[in-house]
Amino acid sequence: MSAALRRRLRFGLAAWRSVASRLPARPHGPFAPDVPSSLTEAECRLLAELAREGEALEVGSWFGRSTIALGSTARAVHAVDWHRGDGHTGPLGTLHPFLRNLARYGVRDRVVVHVGRIEDVAPALRDGRFDLVFVDGYHTADAVRRDVDLVLRTVRDGGKLAFHDFGRPEYGVSEVVRELGADPQVVDTIAVVEVTPEMKRRWSELRGDAAT
Numbered sequence: 001m002s003a004a005l006r007r008r009l010r011f012g013l014a015a016w017r018s019v020a021s022r023l024p025a026r027p028h029g030p031f032a033p034d035v036p037s038s039l040t041e042a043e044c045r046l047l048a049e050l051a052r053e054g055e056a057l058e059v060g061s062w063f064g065r066s067t068i069a070l071g072s073t074a075r076a077v078h079a080v081d082w083h084r085g086d087g088h089t090g091p092l093g094t095l096h097p098f099l100r101n102l103a104r105y106g107v108r109d110r111v112v113v114h115v116g117r118i119e120d121v122a123p124a125l126r127d128g129r130f131d132l133v134f135v136d137g138y139h140t141a142d143a144v145r146r147d148v149d150l151v152l153r154t155v156r157d158g159g160k161l162a163f164h165d166f167g168r169p170e171y172g173v174s175e176v177v178r179e180l181g182a183d184p185q186v187v188d189t190i191a192v193v194e195v196t197p198e199m200k201r202r203w204s205e206l207r208g209d210a211a212t
């Protein structure tokens, strides 16, 4: 397929998603099945279970399907995305459809929207603040490692760290989950590990100055 055709297809898809995000929410399924995402229904259910009654941080929201799943049960969700896409999603502006989707699914008042890179947002987040952090940003091993460096300290001891696209050989997520040294609970392609003081200590020894 030529580069020009690929560009045209990507543009057509983005235009369709933008139109679709203006339509009223379809009533079938609680987890926003008409919001573009690679999350499965089982993954959405898992996120909703993990977030129940707690405070969650999300790295990478895209069109908001995972944010909606988290926001369906959480007390609050801090959703961080610069809304410009990345090397895997392609360069796509998602902020406006994201905000519309949160409103359509009735979770807007429980979501604190941070429009920016996690590198810039994370330093302002307090240690141990979150019960759950969901990592679903750029999926190279270096980027996921960097995300862990930035967010691990923000998970309370005994809280959970969840990663999307675990077990997919084209991404670096599994490599980083292995480096955390915990046995993950896996549902489809989400891996969940419990965060302990020991894990935080091991990670900062492993990463040295890179871990903040």
Ligand SMILES: C[S@@+](CC[C@H](N)C(=O)[O-])C[C@H]1O[C@@H](n2cnc3c(N)ncnc32)[C@H](O)[C@@H]1O
Binding pocket: 036, 037, 038, 039, 059, 060, 061, 062, 063, 064, 065, 066, 067, 080, 081, 082, 083, 084, 085, 086, 089, 094, 116, 117, 118, 119, 136, 137, 138
């Ligand atoms: C795989 S998508 C997220 C999918 C979403 N969780 C869902 O439910 O479908 C990855 C998102 O991460 C965002 N992203 C990539 N690098 C980022 C960074 N350094 N800081 C913040 N957001 C980033 C991209 O803009 C993109 O929207």
